[in-house]
Amino acid sequence: xxxxxxxxxxxxxxxxxxxxxxxxxxxxxxxxxxxxxxxxxxxxxxxxxxxxxxxxxxxxxxxxxxxxxxxxxxxxxxxxxxxxxxxxx
Numbered sequence: 001x002x003x004x005x006x007x008x009x010x011x012x013x014x015x016x017x018x019x020x021x022x023x024x025x026x027x028x029x030x031x032x033x034x035x036x037x038x039x040x041x042x043x044x045x046x047x048x049x050x051x052x053x054x055x056x057x058x059x060x061x062x063x064x065x066x067x068x069x070x071x072x073x074x075x076x077x078x079x080x081x082x083x084x085x086x087x088x089x
Contacts, residue, residue: 032063032066032067034063041053
């Protein structure tokens with residue numbers, strides 16, 4: 001029984017450490033993210049602060065398209081880099 005408890009304790013320690021590393025790795029705003037203030041539930045726009053719930057469906061869709069386009073471009077760059085790296089081997 002003690003062995004099982006020790007293994008569970010160690011598993012929990014590994015799990016918590018893994019989560020902490022993930023949080024540290026991604027705990028920053030990504031480029032083009034909409035940063036929402038948790039105090040006021042507002043985000044900045046070129047026309048000034050807006051309430052989070054007031055974002056139009058059109059704005060959300062345009063933002064998603066822009067992010068998708070950037071992600072696709074990034075993936076193509078990564079793929080080209082990978083192919084180039086593999087062809088050198």
